[in-house]
Amino acid sequence: MNWIGVNYFKMRPILFFVFLSVLLACNTSPHPPQADAYLKLAGETMGTTYHITYQGKALEAVKAAIEKTLKSVNEGASTYEPKSVISLFNQSEDSLDLRLLDESHSKESIQHFKINLIEAKRIYEQTDGFFDATVMPLVNYWGFGYTGREAVEKRDAKKIEALLDLVGLDKVDLRGEVVYKMNKAVQLDFSAIAKGYGVDAVASVLERFGSENYIVEIGGETVVKGVNSRGQNWTLGINVPDTKASTRAIFQKVQFTNQGLATSGDYRNYFEVNGRKYGHSINPKSGMPESELLSVSVLAPNCMVADAYATAFMVMGLDKALPLAERLPAVEAYFIYQSNSKMVTSSTAGFSQYLID
Numbered sequence: 001m002n003w004i005g006v007n008y009f010k011m012r013p014i015l016f017f018v019f020l021s022v023l024l025a026c027n028t029s030p031h032p033p034q035a036d037a038y039l040k041l042a043g044e045t046m047g048t049t050y051h052i053t054y055q056g057k058a059l060e061a062v063k064a065a066i067e068k069t070l071k072s073v074n075e076g077a078s079t080y081e082p083k084s085v086i087s088l089f090n091q092s093e094d095s096l097d098l099r100l101l102d103e104s105h106s107k108e109s110i111q112h113f114k115i116n117l118i119e120a121k122r123i124y125e126q127t128d129g130f131f132d133a134t135v136m137p138l139v140n141y142w143g144f145g146y147t148g149r150e151a152v153e154k155r156d157a158k159k160i161e162a163l164l165d166l167v168g169l170d171k172v173d174l175r176g177e178v179v180y181k182m183n184k185a186v187q188l189d190f191s192a193i194a195k196g197y198g199v200d201a202v203a204s205v206l207e208r209f210g211s212e213n214y215i216v217e218i219g220g221e222t223v224v225k226g227v228n229s230r231g232q233n234w235t236l237g238i239n240v241p242d243t244k245a246s247t248r249a250i251f252q253k254v255q256f257t258n259q260g261l262a263t264s265g266d267y268r269n270y271f272e273v274n275g276r277k278y279g280h281s282i283n284p285k286s287g288m289p290e291s292e293l294l295s296v297s298v299l300a301p302n303c304m305v306a307d308a309y310a311t312a313f314m315v316m317g318l319d320k321a322l323p324l325a326e327r328l329p330a331v332e333a334y335f336i337y338q339s340n341s342k343m344v345t346s347s348t349a350g351f352s353q354y355l356i357d
Contacts, residue, residue, distance in 0.1 A: 038213075038229040045070045046195055047080075048219030054206050055213040055226070065205045073201055075105060076112030077194040079136065079146045079187075085113035089179055090136065090187040098177045116190045116197055117174055123193075123308045124169040127324065131312035132284035134171060136189035137163045139282055142289055145189070160287040167284050196262055196307025199223045203303075216303075223260040223303040233257040235356065241265045241294035241336050241343070251336065251343070256354045260303030264310035265295030283315045292317045294343065297334040298325075299354065305331070322346060
């Protein structure tokens with residue numbers, strides 16, 4: 001959820017995967033599949049950490065290019081940066097002309113904003129509005145946004161109803177280089193899609209430097225390509241979705257390649273008020289933090305898509321999400337939920353091929 005200083009992903013769940021590449025998939029091997037060694041990079045970004053293992057050369061230019069890319073994504077899509085492109089749009093009266101930002105913002109940061117908005121629009125339509133990047137006012141109201149982390153002691157139904165009038169990505173329109181909104185108070189929040197996008201952006205950097213085997217993880221959201229140092233597909237673990245469980249507690253291992261994997265859940269980022277738990281997954285239809293699911297993991301062609309659908313499925317619930325996931329090309333989903341005081345699972349038919357003991 002963010003980066004340098006305080007950033008826009010900071011209030012989202014910290015980790016939904018244990019980064020098992022270190023333990024299971026990235027052991028140093030005396031006989032790697034190619035001549036170049038498998039190298040590791042780590043750092044801080046998006047209010048969390050990143051871990052990268054890639055096969056290639058140890059060049060300072062690789063690290064520098066990754067840091068530059070993450071910085072530009074942040075400058076485009078972070079609501080925790082008051083001068084980011086998304087923040088300037090949120091502060092605008094009725095529109096933001098992106099051409100006027102040429103002197104203050106890099107072309108890359110403006111492009112990052114546009115890509116996130118365009119993809120958010122597509123998934124908004126695909127999910128019948130359950131993925132909605134205009135939930136920012138509601139996210140702030142419930143204490144999970146950039147205005148500060150403070151639990152709502154008593155729900156204000158009238159306030160929520162008023163905020164729901166601002167929700168709906170049809171209230172935002174990108175026409176050429178100008179972004180319009182129907183109401184001054186409409187605001188965007190890319191926290192459910194931009195971290196996955198950042199993962200993909202880093203992967204693109206590695207590919208520019210010639211790497212064909214890598215894993216990129218930011219705060220649990222992951223994309224992999226090729227094989228690990230043992231010549232096998234990459235193995236990751238889906239966390240036990242329990243507030244009392246260790247971040248290293250694994251519910252299920254997954255092995256895959258050339259895909260992105262993201263998990264959404266409310267077991268890391270929530271408030272408890274008067275004995276009731278309020279998670280960060282805000283339903284854009286009701287305005288409430290609610291979900292019948294414990295977690296949803298999504299495999300997709302890239303991490304951006306996986307990130308967005310994981311969020312959408314979480315608020316949709318199993319009955320709506322599973323049929324949609326089955327219809328979506330190249331998307332597989334794995335659901336964990338409570339039944340008779342036990343954790344049980346459901347998944348798309350294709351997800352089973354990735355599960356390992």
